Structures are given as C-alpha cells and as structure tokens.
Amino acid sequence: MREIIFDTETTGVNPAGGDRIVEIGCIEMINRVETGREYHAYFHPERSMPSEAEAVHGLSDRFLSDKPLFKDKAQELIDFLGDAPMVAHNAGFDFGFLNRELALCGRDPICLTRMVCTLVIARTRHPGAKHSLDALCSRFGVDRSQRVKHGALLDAQLLAQVYIELTGGRQIGLGLVADVSSDSVAAAAPVDRPLRPARPHFASDEEITRHRAFIARLKQPLWERFLTAA
Template sequence: MTRLIALDTETTGLSPNRGDRIVEIGCVELIHMRKGATRQWFINPERPIPAEATRIHGITDEKVANEPIFRKIAEDFLAFIGSDQLVIYNAGFDLGFLNAELARIKRPLLDGSRVIDALMLARKRFPGAKADLDSVCKRLKIDNAHRKLHGALLDAELLAEVYVALNGGAQFAMDLTGGVEEVVVKVATTEQAVTVDVVRPVRVWPIAREEEQAHAAFLEFMQKEHGACLWTN
C-alpha cells in the first residue's frame, strides 16, 4: 500500500529559532492517491499568539488555552504519520517548526529525505507563475473559495488535491503498473533528490450485459461477412 500524508501547520510566527511555536497541525492521508483519514490537532503554544498571526489563521489565545501542549499530542501525531512520505507545501517552513518541537521534547527529528515539497512541483509545472497555494489551486481549477483564513487541516486538504492534480489526477499515465518518480525537495537550504513510489490504480470500466452481447454479435457478423475477423483470432 502506498500511503502519503499531506501535512500543514499554523504557528505563532515565522521563526522557530525566535521562539515561535505551532498552534495547529492538519494531516490528510492519501492512499493510492485517494483521500483517506484526516487528523487535526490544536495545540497550546505556551506563549501568546501575536495579532498578526491571528489575522492569518484566526486562532486566538482563548481558542487554544485549554488545548494540549505539543508534548501531549506528539505520540498521536507521530503514530499517525508513521514512516510514510510527507507532502508539504513550502516544506522548509513546516519541517523547521515540527523539528523544533520534537527537539524540545528530545524526540528524533523528521528526516528531510521523506518529504515531498509540493511547492517545488508547482514551480516546475508552472515556471515563472505565482506559486502560492491559492494561485496554484486556481490554476488547477481546485475550489478554494471557502479558504477565507489559513487553517492547517483546510490547507492540508487543499494540498492533497493539489498534489494529486500535479501528478495528473488519479491516473498518472497510460502505464498503470506503477513505478518511481524523482523529485527535488528543498528543506531549509538543502536540496535533496527523493525517489517516491508511485502506484497507479487500475481503472475498471464495466460494460452492460446488453453491450457485451451486441459486441459479440457484431464480431460474428464480421466473421461471416468477410471470412475473418481480427478480434476473434
């Protein structure tokens, strides 16, 4: 089973190195490129949320005052993502925050080699164009009209749709047997080539019994009329 996790975070600011913390994590499971389970964690950041951050995601001190701190949700979060590949938009940002939180509780950091940066994929698909999530959604005809504010789960759900669309939808190519793709992931200042297993679901197109009978009758007619029929050999 090929399982990916589309992931997004909301934070108190832009820099974990200056003490900013995570206030929300959203995850959407993709199994064979189809949406599976979703998870959302609101987190008490143990520090005030600046007004400028609230204007972006709508999360206030009051909203997360009674939510668990990161340490309390870490096991649940890590169990959900497992060892599967993570799909993140602008991966350096989210990965930096997640690893800062994990380092704070002395847990192993998330390896950048397991991350697919969908921003890099979008820039490759639409070179020179605006590459923020809203612009890419519009270009791929993904409905994001409900995105009035940022939200980790909301953005992870849009990201999952974007990632599937960037890879051609549920069916990547005429070859349905699977394969690997290599993408370049930029984490912080390091670019890494990552090989990703791609499983292309076999699509079955059922036909009605009447159509099957009509097809068989036509082949029989061709055989009698011309003495041979390629499709019956």
C-alpha cells in the first residue's frame, strides 16, 4: 500500500484569515517502507512573514522572495500525491492549509477520507502522555538531533519513523506474510506421495522406566505424582 507522510510550514495558523503555506515536505512509503522518493518545495506566500512564524521555522521574507508561487507547483505536487492516504501530525491543520491553497488556484480539494492523523493515533494509544512530535520521537527512540527548527521535509522524515512505531513497529512491513495468490498456492501444492502413519507422541514403557530411575535420585520430585497417577 502506498502512503504519503507529509508536513507543512506556514505563515500562521489561520488559512481562512490569509495565512499561507511556505514549505511542504512529503515522503513516499510503500508497504510501510520508505522508497526514497520525496517531494519538497518552498513557496512565496504573497504576503509578509510574521516574526512569530519565522521564529518557529526560520523562513524569512528574504529567503522566500525568489521562490515559486504555490499555483505554479500545484500540478507537480498533485502528481506526486496521487490518490494515496496522507499522514500528518495534527493532520486537520495541514489539510486545512493544503486545501485552501488548492482552492485559491482553482484546484479540487483533497478528500478528507484520505487523512490519517498521527496525533489522534498517539492520543488513543498513549492517553495522558505528551504527543508532540518531539515527545513521540523520544518515546520511540527516533533521532531528532538535527531538528533545531521546524522544517517540513525533516519533520516528515521523523514522522515517517514515528508513524511506523505507532502502528505496530517496523516488523509489519518486512514482507514476511506469505503470498496467497492462486498462482502461488498452485505452485506450492504438495507432490503426490504415500501417506505415512501418524507418529506416536506418548512415552514408551522403556522411556517411563528410565525416567523412574532418574527421578528416584531426586528428593521429593514433583513429577512422581504424575508417574504414580499413570
């Protein structure tokens, strides 16, 4: 199964009030394994960057001044996303911004049925614990030493590891499940051979005698009661 783990950085918290996406980072996973395919882009927000937001992600007006507009990269992003489920931490926030940007450039919104929220999963699995991305990285031993400030691609990479741990661990994606297609079943069908009689699984008289001799050397052996009953 193909999934997209993604994160966004923005100018604020209110897309309806004029805040915009300035960065998006996406990681492709197939059968819970990262494929190495990524999508990463910065966008000019067509507005100034509030100092509070810049303090979070470090993206300044000067840095973003020569970056493309979201509408100029929209099709490229849509092509990468495809129709895969999309995983984000506090996914309602990221979906709200993403669909707002798509609406501004006349594109169809991404259906919310594709949304997978790791914050909801974490609250369900670990009620009462801390559920920030940093806290979950600490819980699962994910190295976040490079995370000095928020960054969409780095955060998506960290979230991909957290998501795997939240949903059962790495072993689920190792491909250990047998192929049960009709072709594989036919290929694995046993060759005709004579049936062998069932092998007995009870102790013989000789084995019981030898065992009695062994436990006779023990002090108050537990097994004696079972041999007596036998």
